[in-house]
Amino acid sequence: MASAFVTEDVKTPRTRKAPEPRKWVDVVLKIKEMAQQGEKVPDIAESLQLSYVLVNQVVLQSYKMSVDTLNLFNRQELARLDAI
DSSP states (O other): OOOSOOOOOOOOOOOOOOOOOOOHHHHHHHHHHHHHTTOOHHHHHHHHTOOHHHHHHHHHTOTTOOOOHHHHHHHHHHHHTTOO
């Protein structure tokens, strides 16, 4: 006689770990690497999900740019991770 109970494997839902914010030092190294490979600033910015201003500042290493780089990067990281 067949059992009246249906058995199924119950899978526990996987909790997805929220991505960690990147470190500016690591991102700068990646920007420099990509620039040395000949990639253009807009392409690097799009690829790394950063603003043109941040990438351009790293590539040009311009003293004339008056951007609070670290704070701007941190805000962009939070926005990228939907934390703001």
